[in-house]
Amino acid sequence: MARKILGAAATAFATFACAADDVPTVSPVGVKSALESEYIGLLPGESFRMRTGKCSDCTVPKQSLWYFETEPIAVPGTKASVSGFSPGVDRKTDVRNWAPQAGKLDHPSVVWIGAPSILEGAIMLPGAQRVRTSAGAELDIKLVPKIPTNLSYANGDTAAWLSGREVRIRGALERANGKDVFVARTIWPSDFAFQPATLPSKPLQKQSDLAAFVREPIKDARGIETRLLWERNPGQPRDWKQKPVLGFILNGAQGDDDESLGGHFAVATGRIGARGEWSNWAVNNFYNLDSFSEKGIVAATLPMDNYLMDLNSGQQYYRPSVMLVAVLNNTRTAAAFQGGVQRVFNHFYRHDFQYRHASANCAGISVDVFDALGWNIPKRGPTAPVKSLAAYAYVAAKDGSLQSGRKIYDYLNEEQTRLLPAVAFEAMGLDLLQLVGASGAVQRALSPYEQQLGSDVEAIFLVRIPQVPSSRATGSAPVFSFDEFRARVPEDQKDWKIVPVEPRPFPDTLRDPSSVAEEEPSPIPxxxxxxxxxxxxxxxxxxxxxxxxxxxxxxxxxxxxxxxxxx
Incomplete structure (x- = not known):
């Protein structure tokens, strides 16, 4: 049942994505293949092929394909080099051993591309049911169906927010009642583009300013807000066209799910477009593979517009976000992270390790990749090791479950930069500013990767991304501590707002005997x-x-x- 639910939103696209060249031969002006004249992060789209997880000619791990059975994906082309992995070793050891040989960026096994076509340069007309193409013609728009388990969806407020704006839409062209209809899956406002020349400069005055930026009260906004923190050559023209980047994304807390108050974290790589575009950056998004997301989210590398603006799974439809961007003068540090995280995804899809909310979550997995490359992000220490002993006994007794006690114990003992997305975001941002010399000298010996970061970064700026108006409750800033989390949720867990999800068991037939057996944590620490x-x-x-x-x-x-x- 759950797989059918997840596939419902992809029905309009599946038949288009089964072969490499299935985009209609005659298309309205502005409609093109999702891989034509495109980038997926740092890699050209033409070096990929469009498929679904059912493809029979994909030379990528079968475990990766299993999660995208009905979903449009991009897989490496026949001549493209593909990221591998080392069987029999854990993910961090794999990346650490591979890092000294990191050079040319290989292709990820799978990119969750979402849709076979892109409509560019169109103006959204009132009601969000039609657009005016760049050629001046009108084209009908239909929104992809809402996933039944999704709590909310685009509504009149969304249509008003998009009205009159130039948009970039990922979707599929259909023929209905004798005319073309573009089925939209992702709608990205083109005015989200960066404007380097007019970027306002406002450096941090003290370290706490970064957390204060994240915590600022949410305000209604149509566009993004930017703030330059540092640049290597003040006063010189900011020619950032095609400059590579590392982007650190912090998604806020949802307004209708108490379990989401910690927010979410992801790292992106790509290049700034000629007009300041960033919708095609590659985002590396880790989620639990062992359950079906109520919004249809699947852990994957995917384009930024899919990550933020997918009508079902897009982060901006259910919470606000902030991003810290490091503009680079060399691709090597971004390519090293992307190459390393692609190896981790290969382990992840094989179930060499599992997503764990304390020790291997979206923040922890990303931090571990940088750690394996040599970025020693300053640690904050665990929340409350001593209190964890009493908390374990109390929760285990209250819930009548040693596993429940183990969970609270793990939360209180995990390093905070690996546990909490907001803390990871702050720690990375502050240390990056130190590595470039913006806030005093670093008080440690630097690894080769840290030295590269320090010399490759050309500028650092912040971005505030508004939540898209819809039928969903307004989100807020994520928590920065476990105590803050406890203060924001009802005291009795029975009163928490929680969205139940169905399990997604990994087939035994896909397990590899060479995988390192990950030990389940004992119920008694x-x-x-x-x-x-x-x-x-x-x-x-x-x-x-x-x-x-x-x-x-x-x-x-x-x-x-x-x-x-x-x-």
Missing amino acids: MPIAGIGIGACGLLGTFIVWRRRKKPQALATHGASKQGELVH
């Missing part, structure tokens, strides 16, 4: 077990001591009674 063993040892010692003392006490007690009897 080692420190708790150690305390238990120690307590048992003390109790045993006490019992032995009591038993040894007992005969002596009895003898003394008997002598006393005998004396009393003599008197």
